[in-house]
Amino acid sequence: MLNWDTMFASRSSRMRASEIRELLKLLDRPDIISFAGGIPDPALFPDQEFKQAYADIFESTAVNSALQYSVSEGYKPLREWLVGQMVSLGIPCELDNVFIVSGSQQGLDYLGKLFLSPNDTALVTWPTYLGALQAFNAYEPAYDQLTPSGNRTPESYRAAAAAAGGKVKFAYLSADFSNPTGETVDLAGRRKVLALAEELDIAVIEDAAYQSLRYDGEPIPPILALEIAEKGHINDTRTIYCGSFSKTLAPGLRVGFIVANAPVIRKLVLMKQAADLHSSTINQMAISDVAERGFDAQVAKIKAVYMRRRDCMLAALQKYMPKGTSWTKPEGGMFIWITLPEGMDGAKLLAKSLETAKVAFVPGKAFFADGSGANTFRLSFSCANDQMIEDGISRLGKLIADEIGG
The missing domain is CATH 3.90.1150.10 (Aspartate Aminotransferase, domain 1)
Known part of the structure; x- marks a missing residue:
């Protein structure tokens, strides 16, 4: 057998x-x-808004491009809308900083593939999003505990990563209403994560899947917004912001996005070309239409x-x-x-x-x-x-x- x-x-x-x-x-x-x-x-x-959006696509000449192959970066009007959304969050960026993925889960998989060689270390919170662990596991990393409110030294992280046979490559966290705990990292904790990343010279992966779902309390700037305010331009940052329409509009359409410095986006586009060419164009068009008409x-x-x-x-x-x-x-x-x-x-x-x-x-x-x-x-x-x-x-x-x- x-x-x-x-x-x-x-x-x-x-x-x-x-x-x-x-x-x-x-x-x-x-x-x-x-x-x-x-x-x-x-x-x-x-559902009614999506019904109208798809009907509008099929009743217009846009249906030809909706059913055709498309660019790997994503549907341009959707990316342009996201640029505006990011500005409202304190994340000024340009079209080249925005990349569409088939749900933010695909984005996590791409980022694991981009950064992790076998035995490299990913810093994650204890506990963390199970889907992130599943995405990263395929690239055979070691894990170490990220403690945004703690005082662990960069040297201890380096030593643990070396003992595991690799280097620390990124810190992954959900700063707002995290899955699974629902907890939020405070402003001081976000700044500590950025400072640690600077000391270790690693990326920060900010999972913002639930960022829009704040019910009370004062909003805290995203980690990427804090870093842009400090460094002046998104292309000088190390934070990679992962967002999704799954929790706000519809998960079944599988449309997510990554906002990051242009060199990282260019690498991710190459990975997209090798994996599935591009996310569903017609779904991106429908998301774009519904978001523009009534996201808020x-x-x-x-x-x-x-x-x-x-x-x-x-x-x-x-x-x-x-x-x-x-x-x-x-x-x-x-x-x-x-x-x-x-x-x-x-x-x-x-x-x-x-x-x-x-x-x-x-x-x-x-x-x-x-x-x-x-x-x-x-x-x-x-x-x-x-x-x-x-x-x-x-x-x-x-x-x-x-x-x-x-």
Whole structure:
């Protein structure tokens, strides 16, 4: 018999199924209340706006270019709109600084491929976005813990990277309402990350997938904006800003973007040409049309709904969670992070919860590059109505209390 395992590249051994992707299958089970999927509520998609956008494309001469091969950099009117958006965030840039990808997940994969040789080190937070770990794993890196509020020395990072057989190449973080914790890096923490990157001479990958979803608190400038203010021009910066329309308009169209200095963008364009030539042109055109006509109104609509659901979940947690548990209080995004008493295991709790309480969540261990965090789990409130939240958190609180007491 043919043994495929002997033929696969060594990097394939680091590929793992996403626990979140597997848990999303539970959304089809009517008996399960799911707080697992970190996905937007489809009831909030601007479906009529997209219906009109696609109709307009097919009823015009633009349909020929929409269905044809296109440039790898991305649809020019969409990139021009993004230039305007970036300026509003304190990130003045030009067309050559904006690159369209097939969802920001593809952008993370490209950046892993661009920077990481086997045994190089990626700095990530503990915990961090699981999809980033999956994207980077294919390039066989080592990981070290990024602590934006800490005081670890650059020398210690260099030494650890050398011991792993490579160099530190980048720091990856989500500064606003991160997946999975919902936490935000404060201004001082962002400046510390930039200072560390300067000392180590590495890139900073700023994952801004949830940046638009702030419900309260004062906005903090993106890391890239801080660096541009310090250095004067985007082409002199080391921060790479990754954005997405998945959380604001529609994830199924797979349109994301990267904003960075021109030399990095040029390299990414070459990678795009070798991988899939370009992202779907017609989807980019539709996104561009819908964004130009009403992006701010769409964001305001979803923020109002998600903020209410966040508040409902925080109130339910306060009401039903037993002593010994703690949770984050996010100012935006889609997630709340639960910490259980030491010794408890989120994965074992999930197995029991699915069997008895009929509530799904994501165990926290998968979000830690070092395999720690067993006593944590992630809740998402984006697709749950008030009654689901009340019932689900009540059941979950009782289950946890029984486990603590048992």
